[in-house]
Amino acid sequence: MEYAVRFENVGFYYPKQEIEVVDNAITAVRNPDEITQVFNAVTADLPAAMMSLVGQNGIGKSTLLLLAGARLFPHEGTVTIFGTDTKSFVDAAVDPELEQERNRLVSFVYQNMEFESRASVGDLMEFVYENGFYETDEGALIEDIKRAFEMERFLHLKTQHLAKGQLQRAIIAFSLLYGSRIIMMDEPVFALEEPQKDRVFAFLLDFSRSRGIPIYYSAHNLELTQKYSDSMLLFSRTGDFKIGPTAQLFNREEIEAAYQAPMDSLYRRDSLYREVLLRSHVGKEGESQA
Numbered sequence: 001m002e003y004a005v006r007f008e009n010v011g012f013y014y015p016k017q018e019i020e021v022v023d024n025a026i027t028a029v030r031n032p033d034e035i036t037q038v039f040n041a042v043t044a045d046l047p048a049a050m051m052s053l054v055g056q057n058g059i060g061k062s063t064l065l066l067l068a069g070a071r072l073f074p075h076e077g078t079v080t081i082f083g084t085d086t087k088s089f090v091d092a093a094v095d096p097e098l099e100q101e102r103n104r105l106v107s108f109v110y111q112n113m114e115f116e117s118r119a120s121v122g123d124l125m126e127f128v129y130e131n132g133f134y135e136t137d138e139g140a141l142i143e144d145i146k147r148a149f150e151m152e153r154f155l156h157l158k159t160q161h162l163a164k165g166q167l168q169r170a171i172i173a174f175s176l177l178y179g180s181r182i183i184m185m186d187e188p189v190f191a192l193e194e195p196q197k198d199r200v201f202a203f204l205l206d207f208s209r210s211r212g213i214p215i216y217y218s219a220h221n222l223e224l225t226q227k228y229s230d231s232m233l234l235f236s237r238t239g240d241f242k243i244g245p246t247a248q249l250f251n252r253e254e255i256e257a258a259y260q261a262p263m264d265s266l267y268r269r270d271s272l273y274r275e276v277l278l279r280s281h282v283g284k285e286g287e288s289q290a
């Protein structure tokens with residue numbers, strides 16, 4: 001099968017985080033002497049397709065996306081995106097030209113992304129498209145996205161004035177308008193209402209298939225990951241993973257083995273997790289508005 005990203009003998013770890021309470025404030029303190037090994041000698045070809053990442057909390061979904069998206073770099077081995085070694089982008093954080101080159105190759109929608117803008121969402125969409133890398137005229141794409149994502153009501157607003165669900169739709173819109181060759185999305189829609197998640201993901205699947213732009217994503221919503229992906233990357237509970245067509249890999253046996261839990265309880269857990277993510281973001285105006 002055609003692949004987009006290749007992991008070769010990849011090792012990756014974080015310094016261990018410990019929680020410390022000082023003056024009643026809780027902070028995560030890093031202890032560089034101890035590490036959390038997330039990947040060890042991982043070799044895998046990731047398909048050029050819309051792929052969902054599925055697995056238990058803390059198993060490594062975000063880390064894998066960050067490695068595949070050249071936002072983190074392996075301590076051992078190599079990650080290549082369409083043949084380009086991500087190590088060539090190590091300095092992207094301090095070199096705007098290199099950062100642009102990386103973003104042209106791969107866009108990243110971070111979990112819980114927030115930023116302030118001077119321009120309105122509508123103007124930002126135009127700006128991203130004009131500064132992006134589509135080689136053909138894709139002007140109609142802007143209107144298509146606005147419609148599919150139901151953005152009309154907040155196009156005139158700045159990003160800092162959006163409700164979380166609106167901001168998530170805006171950020172996904174920007175990622176599609178930039179014209180990167182591949183896109184990573186980490187929990188991109190948790191704040192959306194269910195029917196809206198469906199509409200956004202139906203659009204993403206069609207976008208990915210019709211344009212041949214792979215999209216890899218994690219979502220704490222099993223139904224979504226099943227319905228809207230052609231491939232699936234399923235983590236076992238020990239942290240290894242399998243990749244295969246969703247139609248084959250998404251079955252009760254595989255999922256229950258991966259989570260060590262009955263399927264029904266997993267569907268309930270999805271909605272609990274949504275509550276947790278939403279609670280970390282309260283008090284924005286218009287929060288309940290679509």
Ligand SMILES: Nc1ncnc2c1ncn2[C@@H]1O[C@H](COP(=O)(O)OP(=O)(O)OP(=O)(O)O)[C@@H](O)[C@H]1O
Binds near residue numbers: 057
């Ligand atoms: N910045 C960090 N510093 C230290 N440890 C981290 C950091 N980010 C993640 N980890 C640890 O690395 C492991 C993998 O985490 P990761 O966030 O990739 O998992 P995940 O599958 O995305 O989890 P979730 O389902 O909660 O989103 C976990 O043990 C986590 O605690």
Ligand SMILES: [Mg+2]
Binds near residue numbers: 061
């Ligand atoms: Mg994660």
